[in-house]
Amino acid sequence: MKFISTRGNVEPKGFIDTVLMGLADDGGLMVPSEIPQVSAATLAEWRTLSYQELFLKIVTLYTNDEIPYEDLKQMAYTSYGNFRAPEVTPLHKVSDSLHVLELFHGPTFAFKDVALQFMGELYSYISKKRGEIIHILGATSGDTGAAAIQGVRGKEGIKICILHPHGKVSKVQELQMTTVDDSNVLNLSVEGNFDDCQQVIKELFGDLDFKSRYHLRAINSINFVRILAQTVYYFYAYLQIDGSADKQINFSVPSGNFGNIFSGYLAKRMGLPIRKLMIATNENNILERFVNTGEYKPGGFTSTYSPSMDIQVASNFERYLYYLVGEDSAKLSAYMSGLQREGSITVSGADLQRVQADFSALGVKNAQCLETITKYSGESGYLLDPHTACGVAAYEALGGPDETTITFATAHPAKFNEAIQLTGIGQEFPAPIQALFEMPQHQTLVDYDKAEIVRQLQAFYG
Ligand SMILES: Cc1ncc(COP(=O)(O)O)c(C=O)c1O
């Protein structure tokens, strides 16, 4: 198994080199040269595996034996050993047609922990085994940053800098990142939005001289290992639902940067019997507009009750587009240049039909998000966080009769109490979240100015 760039101008790489490269050196995104296939018989054999066992089955399809099995096993068990649920990602049945896969039982109460606990272990392993310097640079709308910092905490030889949009993350997200007082952690609070933060880091990863001089490593979903680790819970959720291996299931996925749902697309391409992949977004509904009309046009950023999905430029969209154009790098590159030049991409005809066969989508309005939280709290006694509520609203709108849908609970409601309070519902914070309110914060406020951010990074990475 080799990994190649969507843009076609990077020599095929092995697994570890792909992890270290993060953003492909030609500006594209790394993808597997071929997608491993999982047969129905194999799926049936996997039905009784624990999360960690399943993780090992899936991840070893991609790792080329570059990591000895016992080492990988140790990483898997360490990564998921500190989750608060023994199943790691337990499934909560709401009704016969709706199940919620709770992805928030990791250290920072968000789905990002699932991939980033492993990524922290992996970076630490690579650093020790290969003597690589690991200087992480990431952008966050709140959850990736907190989970990445927790993923590498206390690990020798790793420095991490996270850019978050000033005043545009929830209070708990801000506290989770900024109460960490470790000398290897730098939080830059940027006067801008998430897209601005992501733009700066993409430019810095695209400057190959800067990238290699400062040993920049990515933790965002531009890094293929994030996508890979996230495919595991699609398989796990599917296998927990009763029934034969050929039963098809829908997944409704609260989406922003398109990483989580792209993992589902990959799982489907690997052979997981998924009927519909539902993209749930908020009022930043670029993905909904793309699925419904074929036009992908970033712009018009809006702050919503689900701030982690306040994203216009979805970084993994390029991976999907690559498959949509038949893995043709020249065609993909032409689309990406068009996006840069004209500010939009349009697909039509058979391509649009294929998009609509691959996905359905809903952009959930703020009011509908709160109504959904209120409804499920009242009817089922189950408190949804606002991102998850968007996923449940999409299930209601897009799920067909007699279809089973698994909606991802991407965060614990305590992370987004600003929105929950608006419904009038009270909630108790879990102790680790409550404790954050007593702790001092450490962050540096910077303008949305690449030169200023670069100065901060140079001083930090040394
Ligand atoms: C709570 C929550 N839900 C959903 C999303 C969207 O996921 P993705 O960016 O993978 O599409 C995010 C951020 O990524 C998030 O933090």
Ligand SMILES: N[C@@H](CCOP(=O)(O)O)C(=O)O
């Ligand atoms: N919502 C995300 C945005 C970054 O997404 P990523 O999956 O590319 O890391 C966040 O919480 O930061």
